[in-house]
């Protein structure tokens with residue numbers, strides 16, 4: 653079965669990236685990552701895209717497939733080829749473009765540093781109970797694919813920290829090692845505009861794991877709503 657793939661091509665040096673069309677032969681079991689590799693091996697060695705684990709674990713291969721963020725290594729091409737003749741592949745929105753389907757994640761790492769989304773040196777060791785571990789495990793499922801971040805209307809339109817930041821902060825709400833809990837959440841409220849979340853669930857819908865950041869954001873709102881020290 654044949655499928656036309658429209659892939660956005662360009663580099664950060666190019667002012668306006670343009671689509672290039674590739675005609676591909678689709679077989680059962682092929683993922684979009686496999687198709688991209690095939691194009692690179694057989695047709696255009698200059699095509700750039702990211703991948704690493706090829707198993708939905710590292711999160712690096714997320715791209716827009718017909719405008720929706722997906723992991724290229726998980727998404728089956730046949731399910732598209734059965735119902736359409738052409739599919740569009742683009743890089744994630746909201747990140748600087750490096751080349752073709754590759755965006756720069758570094759800007760986001762800097763953002764995470766600002767929000768202190770991990771425990772800092774000096775925050776003391778303390779045991780985590782199995783019950784607490786189960787509670788925060790869901791947030792720990794996040795594979796940093798940035799699908800949610802690139803699909804959140806508030807991140808794209810406003811200065812909103814975004815679902816990944818809040819999913820990471822969620823883990824720290826009840827973590828006994830979090831020595832600067834209030835500082836973290838005051839910053840998230842003030843600079844991250846937590847309450848600008850529209851609760852639209854777009855981030856939940858595109859998340860390839862069980863993290864479901866919109867649910868976690870609602871829980872953080874309950875936490876900050878109840879905690880006057882954080883809100884005042």
Ligand code: SF4
Nearest residue numbers: 804849850852853855
């Ligand atoms: S629920 Fe909130 S964080 Fe998630 S996509 Fe909508 S606005 Fe963004």
Ligand code: SF4
Nearest residue numbers: 794795797798800859
């Ligand atoms: S919360 Fe889900 S969609 Fe967002 S970066 Fe983590 S795994 Fe990806």
Ligand code: FES
Nearest residue numbers: 704706711713725
């Ligand atoms: S290559 Fe690792 S998640 Fe796709």
